[in-house]
Amino acid sequence: MVDAVGKVSAARKLAAAAAFGGGGLSVLGGTVYGLLRTEAAMACRAIGEAVDIPPDPSGWYGTGRPGPTLKIALLGDSGAAGYGVTRVEDTPGARIASGVAEAADRRVYLTSFTVVGAETRNLDGQISQALPLEPHVAVIVIGGNDVTHGRRLTESVRRLRDAVRRLREAGVEVIVGTCPDLGTVEPLAPPLKQVARSLSRRLAAAQAIAVVEAGGRTVSLASILGPEFKQLPSLLFGPDRFHPSAAGYARLASVLVPPTLAALGLVPEEERSPEPARGEGIMPIAHAAVAAARTPGVEIEPQPSTAGGVPWGRFVQLRRRRRRPEGEVESPSKRPEDAGEPATAG
Numbered sequence: 136m137v138d139a140v141g142k143v144s145a146a147r148k149l150a151a152a153a154a155f156g157g158g159g160l161s162v163l164g165g166t167v168y169g170l171l172r173t174e175a176a177m178a179c180r181a182i183g184e185a186v187d188i189p190p191d192p193s194g195w196y197g198t199g200r201p202g203p204t205l206k207i208a209l210l211g212d213s214g215a216a217g218y219g220v221t222r223v224e225d226t227p228g229a230r231i232a233s234g235v236a237e238a239a240d241r242r243v244y245l246t247s248f249t250v251v252g253a254e255t256r257n258l259d260g261q262i263s264q265a266l267p268l269e270p271h272v273a274v275i276v277i278g279g280n281d282v283t284h285g286r287r288l289t290e291s292v293r294r295l296r297d298a299v300r301r302l303r304e305a306g307v308e309v310i311v312g313t314c315p316d317l318g319t320v321e322p323l324a325p326p327l328k329q330v331a332r333s334l335s336r337r338l339a340a341a342q343a344i345a346v347v348e349a350g351g352r353t354v355s356l357a358s359i360l361g362p363e364f365k366q367l368p369s370l371l372f373g374p375d376r377f378h379p380s381a382a383g384y385a386r387l388a389s390v391l392v393p394p395t396l397a398a399l400g401l402v403p404e405e406e407r408s409p410e411p412a413r414g415e416g417i418m419p420i421a422h423a424a425v426a427a428a429r430t431p432g433v434e435i436e437p438q439p440s441t442a443g444g445v446p447w448g449r450f451v452q453l454r455r456r457r458r459r460p461e462g463e464v465e466s467p468s469k470r471p472e473d474a475g476e477p478a479t480a481g
Contacts, residue, residue, distance in 0.1 A: 194467025
């Protein structure tokens with residue numbers, strides 16, 4: 136209980152410091168950051184430089200399905216891009232777009248603005264490219280590089296909050312896959328492994344608070360580099376032992392499709408309210424954020440206001456949505472007419 140209270144307090148403090156311009160490196164202090172930088176440099180040499188460009192999943196999905204087209208912008212780092220895979224069908228973008236098209240029975244146009252190696256500070260430029268396309272929803276995966284590169288977590292959280300606000304002010308729904316648990320990355324040796332786990336979980340919790348307060352939704356990606364990866368490293372890690380394999384990216388996409396559908400208002404009526412029997416409910420935002428940071432696939436979304444105020448605040452909905460069976464993953468069509476769309480769309 137004491138440990139849980141401490142984690143809630145740390146997450147709240149980190150998010151608050153980001154909101155009010157706190158100058159500290161992190162709740163763990165500068166000494167730990169110095170250790171992290173040194174150990175991270177060694178791990179980076181073991182992992183190697185990211186040199187390949189993943190296949191571009193941008194294009195139309197749901198050929199033959201009715202319109203109007205749902206537009207998705209994919210933003211973030213190598214985890215969102217699908218670094219390490221060679222087939223476009225294995226990228227998170229293709230899997231997310233195919234999953235949304237099938238579940239919604241609608242055409243989908245996905246555009247990827249992801250950049251391998253991106254940090255939270257790079258989101259602003261990606262958003263500038265995305266906004267002219269007027270996406271209905273933006274799916275963001277970011278944060279791992281902020282931890283491994285020793286960035287100030289307060290600054291990372293502040294930049295993420297600003298990015299979400301900018302998208303929401305433009306009328307774009309936002310889903311953020313929070314920072315995964317980096318403690319199971321094989322090239323990381325103790326004590327960096329323990330430090331990376333602590334920092335990544337605290338960043339994930341603070342990200343969740345910042346995103347929801349800015350009007351977005353989050354989903355925990357703890358499972359992407361969590362217990363499942365620890366048990367099946369040869370299957371779920373790629374050759375560099377840092378990025379996921381195709382099977383790993385499939386798991387990533389499987390937790391991003393349900394909240395994307397929810398943000399678009401495309402979930403069944405029976406799934407729109409929290410189900411207490413599934414561990415869902417309304418709780419204080421900091422408590423929900425800490426619970427989500429260590430639990431794979433847990434979503435946090437704003438709690439609608441009943442008092443006429445802003446539709447988000449100190450209480451949020453914690454959701455554990457059912458994952459949908461994976462269907463066929465499509466290759467994107469680069470021509471709108473192939474998807475039944477007018478040539479001027481998108």
